[in-house]
Amino acid sequence: MAILGLDVGSKTIGVAVSDELGFTAQGLTTIKWDENNLPSADQELKAIINERSITKAVIGYPKNMNGSVGPRGEASERYAKYFEKTHGISAVLLDERLTTMAAERILLEADVSRKKRKKVIDKMAAALILQTYLDQH
Template sequence: MRQGVRLAVDVGTVRIGVARCDPNGILASPLETVKRGKGDLDRLAELVAEHEAIEVVVGLPTSLSGREGPAAEAAREFAGRLAGRLAPEVVRLYDERLTTVTAESGLRAGGVHGQARRKVVDQAAAAVLLQAALDGERLTGRPPGEIVRGSS
């Protein structure tokens, strides 16, 4: 297992959930919600620098059958722009099936409802995504997902 903090981003049309893991890559936790739009890449770059992240995992939304639709295309485009902004840091796409559903049910079970849940669900989804990527890396011995080449 590689050492170093990793960040994960769950990219939505309005908000971007951000999570981070500990330097040993064991446990993911919610970090922040970034407003989507002007300045979002700048804020993510600030978070990468602030946490000295060795890579960023971007959620790739696919259908249960594994097919990619418009949301996956948008995530790939965003990941490409992020990779171009962060180079030489590594950006990876990782399958995020059911992360938001898992995050929603966990928050509901924890008694977080309504407006409070909407404020943190994106962060929680990013934490679920990152935890899945970390667990997958631990099981296979290989870095998670696919590397993204930067675009402008």
């Protein structure tokens, strides 16, 4: 009965999962995909959903700083609808305006090299999105 956290970008999807009790989020992986081909991440996500008994997904919702929804936010809305229909799991959109910046700051403070940051930033942002949701519920 775990929850999935997704940081959906145009080329990658950061993936995080909660523990069984829904207290903590852990970054799991980054999936390469093509947002112009929505099914391109389905196989990997389906395997995670089945393996972890996922019951809900929290998808990052990048709003503009003034709260309006731009093209990236609209892309997340489209993907959330697609995800629900494809995987049969409810998806919640969560405002993620500052999560990627927060993830970058954490990695910088930990003195992680630029090359390594690039590899983990998306799954870390997904973990921050999911942890925010878990803390609110």
